[in-house]
Amino acid sequence: MTVETAVRTYMNLINGEWVSSISWLTFDSVNPADTSDVVGRFQASVAEDAVAAVEAADAAFAGWKSVAPSRRAEILYKAAELLEANLERNAAELTREEGKTLASSRMEVKRSAQTLRYYASEGLNVAGETLPSDDPTTFVYTKKEPLGVVTVITPWNFPISIPARKIAPALVTGNTVVFKPASDTPLIAFRLVEALHEAGLPAGVLNFVTGSASKTAAPLTTHPAVKAVTFTGSTGAGESIHRSVRLSTRVQLELGGKNPLVVLEDADLDHAAELAVKGGFELTGQACTGTSRVIVMDAVYDAFVGKLAAKAKALRIGSGLAAGVDVGPLANASQLDNVLSYVAIGLEEGAELVCGGERLTEGEYASGYYVTPAVFAGVTPDMRIAQEEIFGPVIAVLRAGSLQEAVRIANGVEYGLSASICTSDDTKMRYFVDHSESGMVKINRPTTGNAVNAPFGGVKMSSTATYRESGRGALEFYTRVKTVYHGIAPLKG
Numbered sequence: 001m002t003v004e005t006a007v008r009t010y011m012n013l014i015n016g017e018w019v020s021s022i023s024w025l026t027f028d029s030v031n032p033a034d035t036s037d038v039v040g041r042f043q044a045s046v047a048e049d050a051v052a053a054v055e056a057a058d059a060a061f062a063g064w065k066s067v068a069p070s071r072r073a074e075i076l077y078k079a080a081e082l083l084e085a086n087l088e089r090n091a092a093e094l095t096r097e098e099g100k101t102l103a104s105s106r107m108e109v110k111r112s113a114q115t116l117r118y119y120a121s122e123g124l125n126v127a128g129e130t131l132p133s134d135d136p137t138t139f140v141y142t143k144k145e146p147l148g149v150v151t152v153i154t155p156w157n158f159p160i161s162i163p164a165r166k167i168a169p170a171l172v173t174g175n176t177v178v179f180k181p182a183s184d185t186p187l188i189a190f191r192l193v194e195a196l197h198e199a200g201l202p203a204g205v206l207n208f209v210t211g212s213a214s215k216t217a218a219p220l221t222t223h224p225a226v227k228a229v230t231f232t233g234s235t236g237a238g239e240s241i242h243r244s245v246r247l248s249t250r251v252q253l254e255l256g257g258k259n260p261l262v263v264l265e266d267a268d269l270d271h272a273a274e275l276a277v278k279g280g281f282e283l284t285g286q287a288c289t290g291t292s293r294v295i296v297m298d299a300v301y302d303a304f305v306g307k308l309a310a311k312a313k314a315l316r317i318g319s320g321l322a323a324g325v326d327v328g329p330l331a332n333a334s335q336l337d338n339v340l341s342y343v344a345i346g347l348e349e350g351a352e353l354v355c356g357g358e359r360l361t362e363g364e365y366a367s368g369y370y371v372t373p374a375v376f377a378g379v380t381p382d383m384r385i386a387q388e389e390i391f392g393p394v395i396a397v398l399r400a401g402s403l404q405e406a407v408r409i410a411n412g413v414e415y416g417l418s419a420s421i422c423t424s425d426d427t428k429m430r431y432f433v434d435h436s437e438s439g440m441v442k443i444n445r446p447t448t449g450n451a452v453n454a455p456f457g458g459v460k461m462s463s464t465a466t467y468r469e470s471g472r473g474a475l476e477f478y479t480r481v482k483t484v485y486h487g488i489a490p491l492k493g
């Protein structure tokens, strides 16, 4: 006898109420490690739901911006506490929905709580400046004001930490929010919203709308009440938002990457191979800062490729919920097709597939999106696998004859998010830092990973060239400056 477990249906949050979509339609979030496992059922929202969410956020703005900053901070602290109180449930749901290992999910949930606390504290320091004035009867100063309704649209690969690092600075500075998560990971997004709601956010301050971007994105990004859009996802979708938003809408886009790790002759090759594996295969290669190219000096090329392949082959692939697993499944069917198609492209281009790149379909892998981590050697800079974002566990290893050539190759793509170098030579480190076209530079560290209190973002097609996310600077995106000239009557007598 099979026991049917009831699948819970989750609602949108609009104006403080958990409500169905007016379409009355739902969609399922499924486990990429076992597609017969339905994680939850969510509202298939349509344009009218999105408009209702924006209107609720707009109506709540005047009240929320007047709430004392310390009260806004208190709500973020409380939400952080709630996320951590449910750490194990939240991490397990994240893994079931997205596929990453339980250890990675735990880390992500904890980091999201840390982000809420960080902005609860930093939000209290948002301040203007006083300016010297030639006129003693005029006091000149600036004040920072919230923008209004902020739309938050996020991807599935960091489905709670990316929303947290957008929603927390938006709320603490007095903005109201409409949040649309990726359709592959609505449950963990719901948990974040639930925590903030239970922590005491007034009605309408945070609204949550699930469902396909094809139905909801236009009203969420172009409604006249929306004053800012913060988006993380593919470069294609980001460009489409950029083209469609109003002139008066502030936009922050965090997009793709093709991140290089440069390995010099003097590097510790074992450590370099570990960094490549961590950056390229952890999270099944599905990190925007993931290492997708390794550029290695001629003299150590063969030795490095041998070490990298050995480490890649030793990785244990399986459900992120199972103990001892290093690499989970890809997040969805289109990710699987995409990765397999790039493996085929690499072979057609004449690169040498040293290991991996195969779909696993037997036994425990039968109903999941599993691919073995792939290493391509003999890759040249013009090949598509060296230029295009694959967003999966595929590393292209290229050759260089000098540091200068390695940097030219590293910079020779349309992206510029994160770049790393392995060397023990300080002068070469410095050259790399100065010449790398990327928003983040790492030295003897993986291309992945960033600190909550440090700015995050890229150059070229990886980000809009305006505001950084994360860290103190992120608060700038959510506030505008008003300059005040305060006339002071001269002292009589």
Ligand code: NAP
Residues within 6 Å of the ligand: 153, 154, 155, 156, 157, 158, 180, 181, 182, 183, 184, 211, 212, 213, 214, 217, 232, 233, 234, 235, 236, 237, 238, 240, 241, 254, 255, 256, 257, 287, 288, 389, 391, 417, 462
């Ligand atoms: P995606 O397909 O662009 O989707 C991201 C989000 O945007 C989802 O919520 C999606 O909704 C929505 N969306 C899709 N098309 C849209 C459109 N035309 N207008 C408005 N919203 C739209 O990206 P993904 O596959 O989830 O994520 C992978 C990509 O994100 C990679 O390129 C990766 O590099 C990038 N990424 C960048 C960063 C960074 O900080 N730079 C971090 C993580 C990921 P639906 O799910 O309903 O389609």
